[in-house]
Amino acid sequence: xxxISLIFTALISTATFAQGKPVLTVYxxxxxxxxxxxxxxxxxxxxxxxxxxxxFVAADSxxxxxxxxxxxxxxxxxxxxxxxxxxxxxxxxxxxxxxxHGADTSKVTLPTGDWSDKTFLPFDYSYFAFVYNKENVxxxxxxxxxxxxxxxxxxxxxxxxxxxxxxxxxxxxxxxxYGDKANDIWKGLQPHIVTVTKGWSDxxxxxxxxxxxxxxxxxxxxxxxxxxxxxxxxASAAFSEGHYLQIEVAGILQxxxxxQLARDFLQFMLSDTxxxxxxxxxxxxxxxxxxxxxxxxxxxxxxxEKTLLIDGVEVxxxxxxxxxxxxxxLGQ
Amino acid sequence: xxxxxNRQSLLPGFVVSCALFAMATGLLLLLFSQQGNNSINLxxxxxxxxxxxxLQATLSTxxxxxxxxxxxxxxxxxxRFPGRAVFxxxxxxxxxxxxxxxxxxxxxxxxxxxxxxxxLQLAGFDPFKPFIYxxxxxxxxxxxxxxxxAARTVLNRLQSxxxxxxxxxxxxxxxxxxxxxxxxxxxxxxALPALCTTIFLLCFTSFAIVLVLGGSPxxxxxxxxxxxxxxxxxxxxxxxxxxxxxxxVCALLVLAxxxxxxxxSIGAPARLTTGLHYSKTEIANQYLVIVTFGIFFLMPLxxxxxxxxxxxxxxxxxxxxxxxxxxxxxxxxTASTIIVLFASILICSxxxxxxxxxxxxxxxxxxxxxxxxxxxxxxxxVIPSLVLGLGFFLLARQxxxxxxxxxxxxxxxxxxxLVLPFALxxxxxxxxxxxxxxxxxxxxxxxxxxARWRLIESTLVxxxxxxxxxxxxxxxxxxxxxxxxxGSQDFVTLPWLLYQKMGSYRTAEAAGVALVTLALTxxxxxxxxxxxxxxxxx
Numbered sequence: 001x002x003x004i005s006l007i008f009t010a011l012i013s014t015a016t017f018a019q020g021k022p023v024l025t026v027y028x029x030x031x032x033x034x035x036x037x038x039x040x041x042x043x044x045x046x047x048x049x050x051x052x053x054x055x056f057v058a059a060d061s062x063x064x065x066x067x068x069x070x071x072x073x074x075x076x077x078x079x080x081x082x083x084x085x086x087x088x089x090x091x092x093x094x095x096x097x098x099x100x101h102g103a104d105t106s107k108v109t110l111p112t113g114d115w116s117d118k119t120f121l122p123f124d125y126s127y128f129a130f131v132y133n134k135e136n137v138x139x140x141x142x143x144x145x146x147x148x149x150x151x152x153x154x155x156x157x158x159x160x161x162x163x164x165x166x167x168x169x170x171x172x173x174x175x176x177x178y179g180d181k182a183n184d185i186w187k188g189l190q191p192h193i194v195t196v197t198k199g200w201s202d203x204x205x206x207x208x209x210x211x212x213x214x215x216x217x218x219x220x221x222x223x224x225x226x227x228x229x230x231x232x233x234x235a236s237a238a239f240s241e242g243h244y245l246q247i248e249v250a251g252i253l254q255x256x257x258x259x260q261l262a263r264d265f266l267q268f269m270l271s272d273t274x275x276x277x278x279x280x281x282x283x284x285x286x287x288x289x290x291x292x293x294x295x296x297x298x299x300x301x302x303x304x305e306k307t308l309l310i311d312g313v314e315v316x317x318x319x320x321x322x323x324x325x326x327x328x329x330l331g332q
Numbered sequence: 333x334x335x336x337x338n339r340q341s342l343l344p345g346f347v348v349s350c351a352l353f354a355m356a357t358g359l360l361l362l363l364f365s366q367q368g369n370n371s372i373n374l375x376x377x378x379x380x381x382x383x384x385x386x387l388q389a390t391l392s393t394x395x396x397x398x399x400x401x402x403x404x405x406x407x408x409x410x411x412r413f414p415g416r417a418v419f420x421x422x423x424x425x426x427x428x429x430x431x432x433x434x435x436x437x438x439x440x441x442x443x444x445x446x447x448x449x450x451x452l453q454l455a456g457f458d459p460f461k462p463f464i465y466x467x468x469x470x471x472x473x474x475x476x477x478x479x480x481x482a483a484r485t486v487l488n489r490l491q492s493x494x495x496x497x498x499x500x501x502x503x504x505x506x507x508x509x510x511x512x513x514x515x516x517x518x519x520x521x522x523a524l525p526a527l528c529t530t531i532f533l534l535c536f537t538s539f540a541i542v543l544v545l546g547g548s549p550x551x552x553x554x555x556x557x558x559x560x561x562x563x564x565x566x567x568x569x570x571x572x573x574x575x576x577x578x579x580x581v582c583a584l585l586v587l588a589x590x591x592x593x594x595x596x597s598i599g600a601p602a603r604l605t606t607g608l609h610y611s612k613t614e615i616a617n618q619y620l621v622i623v624t625f626g627i628f629f630l631m632p633l634x635x636x637x638x639x640x641x642x643x644x645x646x647x648x649x650x651x652x653x654x655x656x657x658x659x660x661x662x663x664x665x666t667a668s669t670i671i672v673l674f675a676s677i678l679i680c681s682x683x684x685x686x687x688x689x690x691x692x693x694x695x696x697x698x699x700x701x702x703x704x705x706x707x708x709x710x711x712x713x714v715i716p717s718l719v720l721g722l723g724f725f726l727l728a729r730q731x732x733x734x735x736x737x738x739x740x741x742x743x744x745x746x747x748x749x750l751v752l753p754f755a756l757x758x759x760x761x762x763x764x765x766x767x768x769x770x771x772x773x774x775x776x777x778x779x780x781x782x783a784r785w786r787l788i789e790s791t792l793v794x795x796x797x798x799x800x801x802x803x804x805x806x807x808x809x810x811x812x813x814x815x816x817x818x819g820s821q822d823f824v825t826l827p828w829l830l831y832q833k834m835g836s837y838r839t840a841e842a843a844g845v846a847l848v849t850l851a852l853t854x855x856x857x858x859x860x861x862x863x864x865x866x867x868x869x870x
Binding site: 030063153155162194202209210211324327331 | 445550563729
């Protein structure tokens with residue numbers, strides 16, 4: 001048995017070793033690493049100068065990538081993780097597995113202002129929103145309360161706050177907007193939820209398959225359809241409670257043997273090259289204003305008037321109890 | 333005296349059983365002794381999860397057994413119609429069909445914008461409300477797999493009713509209901525407890541179906557909760573706590589029901605004509621049952637084929653990740669098959685020796701040994717793959733070493749445990765038969781050990797061996813269990829790839845992967861046994 005598995009190991013792992021070049025392994029979520037995601041473009045651009053082999057490893061969700069690293073412990077092959085957000089960053093920091101990024105963040109232009117976190121580096125942002133197809137939904141709800149009041153056959157698909165940053169974002173969105181009444185909103189949402197998916201792409205796939213009327217995504221998602229598919233049927237529903245901001249971050253693992261290379265990569269994530277790749281592959285706003293600026297089609301997107309965001313430290317204090325309550329409410 | 337030549341065959345099987353048992357207990361001790369970042373706990377919702385798991389398993393079992401009885405009954409009375417053999421082969425195949433492939437097929441047919449709803453809308457009716465995600469979906473999928481298994485078992489039992497009894501029933505003028513009550517149901521009663529327990533345990537520990545069709549935490553089974561505790565919350569303490577809970581419940585069930593696995597044989601039954609006369613309504617009812625469930629069992633597969641072919645099949649086939657998954661899956665399945673064949677042959681030899689001895693001089697020791705060996709083969713029902721996977725996982729963390737290596741080892745171990753119960757069910761009766769026929773002759777000619785195996789068993793039980801091989805290959809190919817924990821970009825199997833693609837942006841690709849998995853499974857499952865039974869060239 002051992003012999004057979006050794007052959008397997010040899011067989012399977014040959015692919016991960018390049019010819020003598022250092023291999024920089026980045027764990028991320030599936031949509032980021034997908035053929036149509038930002039990873040292929042970033043990989044091509046970075047490999048032109050780094051004299052390394054940049055490998056993206058896709059987990060089925062963003063928090064899933066973090067859990068994978070925790071599971072693998074010090075043996076993890078990951079040098080970096082890309083795709084956490086400020087809501088889960090404190091939980092990641094608490095694992096003690098991450099090193100400082102050492103990058104220059106002076107170019108960062110986020111709605112929240114300057115960046116001070118020395119462990120996690122921001123690379124893009126957007127606002128959570130429900131996306132719908134204008135042909136199927138003539139008058140979208142304009143608030144959670146309106147959504148709840150719709151007939152039960154109006155279905156939404158959301159992500160799991162335990163595995164997916166959009167899922168966690170929705171939890172925090174409702175939490176900040178409704179406070180003590182958040183649980184009532186969830187009780188009202190429950191009959192509308194078709195399913196809770198592990199990651200964003202599962203949910204979005206179901207939505208595109210018409211299994212739901214609305215999907216939890218981003219205010220910037222319709223840009224994908226209008227730019228990449230010349231399809232103007234999709235829009236995001238503007239909610240009067242405001243929209244929760246997501247800032248996606250990346251971090252370096254302490255166990256990485258390629259610290260300098262990893263730092264170079266993170267700095268590269270803020271370069272115009274990568275920042276110009278982000279909008280039309282990850283379909284969100286870049287974290288810096290590049291020379292080229294935003295692509296055509298982003299200007300017409302709905303920009304929330306009110307931005308919600310709970311401080312990361314506060315989130316981490318409450319996350320477990322909020323999630324427990326969420327599971328309880330949905331598990332009834 | 334008769335036993336002298338047999339004794340040596342007792343040891344290897346006993347050793348294999350001990351090894352399996354040692355592996356299981358070792359992993360369990362590891363779970364118990366784990367001093368993680370957090371202490372072992374059950375979480376706040378365990379009673380709800382347990383109650384729900386038991387409820388859905390009970391419902392699934394009831395539905396599956398009822399469908400199984402009705403369908404098995406109809407098939408036993410309709411001995412000749414076009415496609416009968418294919419339909420029965422399909423029912424047997426359900427055991428090895430990859431769960432995710434069927435789940436995807438069910439969504440394609442029954443989903444909100446699935447075929448049924450399309451047809452309804454085309455005909456001007458209101459479409460169904462979405463129901464496939466949640467309890468109905470789980471029950472339907474469980475029924476798909478277990479009702480076919482049940483139908484196959486029921487058919488087997490019904491076909492073993494002597495035709496003289498059927499003729500008697502006919503000449504007595506019994507109504508169909510009386511006939512069922514007096515003749516057919518009693519024939520089933522020996523198999524029903526084992527059938528119900530097996531199905532209940534399979535549904536109780538169901539993973540892949542609940543994972544993809546469960547929808548919300550509301551429908552989490554214990555198995556999925558363990559998975560979530562590991563993968564979502566990284567709460568190893570809770571994962572271990574829930575694992576131990578699940579283990580306790582399953583062990584109690586397995587021990588409480590003194591199941592004799594042989595009644596669950598789904599091997600090819602003898603054909604017979606019932607010699608009964610049926611009224612027109614009776615025939616109509618029987619066909620109605622067959623056609624209804626025929627459609628139920630066929631539709632998801634047809635959906636996979638049609639979606640797979642119309643999707644980007646060619647693009648999928650050329651993706652490096654797909655090629656990698658295909659090669660890994662075939663390699664794992666082949667290795668698992670070899671291990672299963674060896675393990676089941678050795679275990680069956682011991683069972684045979686003990687079973688033959690039971691007739692001669694049933695000592696307490698040999699009876700206990702038979703119990704022990706049988707129990708070691710049904711470990712999977714007690715220790716589901718995720719618990720096993722978690723054990724290997726902790727081992728991997730503690731010992732260091734290559735993560736990938738442990739992934740392969742745990743996958744092979746899980747596959748072996750998964751297939752063994754089914755392997756023994758079909759292999760041991762055949763080997764006992766062979767022993768009964770040739771033991772004395774072999775003994776008088778002093779043919780023992782490998783020579784005996786080559787001359788007697790290898791020829792006599794070849795069809796069963798081929799069947800076990802096909803079973804092992806297909807079940808290993810399609811299982812999404814341990815791989816859900818260990819799967820990564822470096823270690824991809826077809827079910828894992830399918831899970832990744834399912835419901836995501838790339839549903840067309842999922843259908844492509846599903847189609848290839850389905851085609852490979854059916855091809856191997858339907859052709860390998862034929863190769864086994866083909867006459868040996870001389």
